[in-house]
Each structure stands twice: as structure tokens, then as C-alpha cells.
Amino acid sequence: MPTRQQEIAAVLKVVPPFADLAALQAEIDRRIGFIQERLRASGLKTLVLGISGGVDSLLAGRLAQLAVETLRAxxxxxxxxxxxxxxxxxxxxxHDxxxxRAALDFIRADEVCVVNIEAGVRGLAAQLAHLHCLPAPRRDFVLGNLKARCRMAAQYAIANATGGLVIGTDHAAEAVMGFFTKFGDGACDLAPLSGLVKSQVRAMASHLGAPEALVHKTPTADLEExxxxxxxxxxxxxxxxxxxxxxxxxPVSEAASARILAAFDASAHKRGLPLAP
Structure with a gap:
């Protein structure tokens, strides 16, 4: 009978460790093909993705750019x-x-635009009376999720305006921990990194020639002021x-296993469809 560890890996469709560089390249090609297939099937022509400076958006962005370049060719x-x-x-x-900017230099996107979300976040927060009475740490956490949702709203507005699809950066290591904002960075049309663990994301980015400083940069959501x-x-x-x-x-320690299982169970609502009668 499968263990919970195996059950979770199956649910998240975790990709096994790469056997060699050929397997790594094959996975890159498969995901570029996936992006192309879904874009063609949609009848749309544009892909949109927010670039943070971390390795996840760096890899997803480069895969997207390679996908459209191949379609054009x-x-x-x-x-x-x-x-x-x-x-x-x-x-x-x-702060980073x-x-x-280094990520953008590597990705070499067809178009780059900048949307500063500060005014939107502050304007919306000022209208939310429920936030004003919260203790500072709790308010900071809620505002962090608001930032993530404002970022996704901006990406979808751009996609709507240009006839495009929004790309997400969620992968298995974040999915198992529920480390994304529901209807924020968890919202997207395509999730080309799905099923990868963090080391695989780094390996693929490095194989494509990404700067090692970005590949091995300490990951942070950077949502809390x-x-x-x-x-x-x-x-x-x-x-x-x-x-x-x-x-x-x-094998992992009992403490690590317990923490991962607890996070997976607590975040189940983020990975499912809305509840219905």
C-alpha cells in the first residue's frame, strides 16, 4: 500500500530525479512543447509572466520565450x-x-513592462476597515497576500488587453507546502514548472545558461514589510x-516529514477547486 509520501508525490505528479543531462534536456523540451501546444490550442498569441528576480520566474520566463521563438520560426x-x-x-x-534586471537580461523577452503596485495596494488597503484594527504582524501578512493578488490582477489585465495567457511559477516543492497566495500567484492559465522539485528547477535554469548567482539565490516571496x-x-x-x-x-527526518505533511494537509484548500454543494 502506498505511503503518504508516495501518495503526495503522485498527486503532485512529481518528476523523478533526472538520470542524466539527456533526461534534463528532454524535460526542458517537453515543457516548451507544452507551452506551445496550449498557446496554439487557445487560439491566442501572447504569454504573460511576472518576473521577480528568483529562479522560478527566471526559468518559466526563459521557457516561454523559447516557446514563442520556436513558434515564430x-x-x-x-x-x-x-x-x-x-x-x-x-x-x-x-530590494533585489x-x-x-539580471533575470530579464537572461530571459530576453520580446517585451518588458513595469507596473508598480504600491498605489493600488495602498489605495485598496485604505478602503478595508477590517485591516485597520489588526495587530501589525497580522496586518502585514494580509497585505502581503493583497500584493500577490494585485500582481496577478495586473498580469491578467495585460493578458486580456493583448489576447494572451498568464503563466504561473508554481512547482511541486511550493505546492506541497501550500506556499503561494490563493488567487494570487497561485492563479494562472499555464503552470509549466508543475511537478518539478526545487533542485530540478535550478538544474534546468543552469542548463539553459542562467547566471549561477540567480540559480542559487536564497528563495524569498518578499511579501512582508x-x-x-x-x-x-x-x-x-x-x-x-x-x-x-x-x-x-x-528518507527525511521525522520532524521534517511531520512539518511537510502538516503543511500539505493545511493547504489542501489552495490546491482544490472551489467548494460546491
């Missing part, structure tokens, strides 16, 4: 219309702006190495 009716729009979505001044640059692993209570090992069916 293949020719056909209106093939020249395929394009990828990379969107910078800072709140005020982003240099990393975001009281804890700027807070590492994902600090929020998790476990390391990405432990999460990856768990998802690949390898």
Missing part, C-alpha cells in the same frame, strides 16, 4: 504575432531589483533539500 498563419511579455511588478523599490527578504525555508521550517528528498521518496 515554424511559420504559418500569423506566426509572427506570437510573443512573450515579461512584467516587472515591484512594490515601491524592490538588480537580480530582477516587517520581514523583508524573509527566506522561504524560514517560513517553511524545513529546507528545500528536505522537501525535495521527501517528494522523491527519499
Amino acid at each position: 515554424a511559420g504559418g498563419d500569423a506566426a509572427s504575432d506570437y510573443r512573450f511579455i515579461a512584467v516587472r511588478l515591484p512594490y515601491k523599490e524592490q 531589483e538588480r537580480d530582477a 516587517l520581514h523583508p527578504g524573509k527566506p522561504d525555508e524560514l517560513a517553511y521550517g524545513v529546507s528545500y533539500a528536505e522537501i525535495d528528498a521527501f517528494l522523491h521518496g527519499q
Whole structure:
């Protein structure tokens, strides 16, 4: 009978460890093909993705750019219309702006635009009386989720305006921990990194030639103003190495296993469709 560890890996469709570089390249090709297939099937021509400066959006962005470039090269009716729009979505001044610019330099998107969400977040927050009476840490957390949702609203507005699909960056290591904002960065039309663990995301980005400083950069959602640059692993209570090992069916400590299982169970509502009678 499958263990919970195996059941979770199956639910998240976790990709087994790459056997060699050929397997890694095959996975890159498969995901580029997936993006192309879904874009063609939609009848649309544009892909939209927010670029943060982290390795997840860096990889997803480069896959998207390669996908549209190949579609254009293949020719056909209106093939020249395929394009990828990379969107910078800072709140005020982003502390790792240099990393975001380096990511854009690597991705080489057809179009880059910048939408600063500060005014929108502040304007909406000012109208929400329920936020005003919250203790500072709780208010900061709620505002962090509001930022993520404003970013996704901006991406969908751009996609609507340009006839496009929104790409997400969720992968198995974040999905198992529920480390995304519901209807925020968890909302998208395509999730080309789905099923990958963090080490695989890094390996694929490195194989494509991404700067190693970005590939191995400490991951952070950077949504909380009281804890700027807070590492994902600090929020998790476990390391990405432990999460990856768990998802690949390898031994982990009892404490790590318990933390991962608890996070998976608590975040089930984020991974499911809305409840209905």
C-alpha cells in the first residue's frame, strides 16, 4: 500500500530525479512543447509572466520565450504575432531589483513592462476597515497576500488587453507546502514548472545558461514589510533539500516529514477547486 509520501508525490505528479543531462534536456523540451501546444490550442498569441528576480520566474520566463521563438520560426498563419511579455511588478523599490534586471537580461523577452503596485495596494488597503484594527504582524501578512493578488490582477489585465495567457511559477516543492497566495500567484492559465522539485528547477535554469548567482539565490516571496527578504525555508521550517528528498521518496527526518505533511494537509484548500454543494 502506498505511503503518504508516495501518495503526495503522485498527486503532485512529481518528476523523478533526472538520470542524466539527456533526461534534463528532454524535460526542458517537453515543457516548451507544452507551452506551445496550449498557446496554439487557445487560439491566442501572447504569454504573460511576472518576473521577480528568483529562479522560478527566471526559468518559466526563459521557457516561454523559447516557446514563442520556436513558434515564430515554424511559420504559418500569423506566426509572427506570437510573443512573450515579461512584467516587472515591484512594490515601491524592490530590494533585489538588480537580480530582477539580471533575470530579464537572461530571459530576453520580446517585451518588458513595469507596473508598480504600491498605489493600488495602498489605495485598496485604505478602503478595508477590517485591516485597520489588526495587530501589525497580522496586518502585514494580509497585505502581503493583497500584493500577490494585485500582481496577478495586473498580469491578467495585460493578458486580456493583448489576447494572451498568464503563466504561473508554481512547482511541486511550493505546492506541497501550500506556499503561494490563493488567487494570487497561485492563479494562472499555464503552470509549466508543475511537478518539478526545487533542485530540478535550478538544474534546468543552469542548463539553459542562467547566471549561477540567480540559480542559487536564497528563495524569498518578499511579501512582508516587517520581514523583508524573509527566506522561504524560514517560513517553511524545513529546507528545500528536505522537501525535495521527501517528494522523491527519499528518507527525511521525522520532524521534517511531520512539518511537510502538516503543511500539505493545511493547504489542501489552495490546491482544490472551489467548494460546491
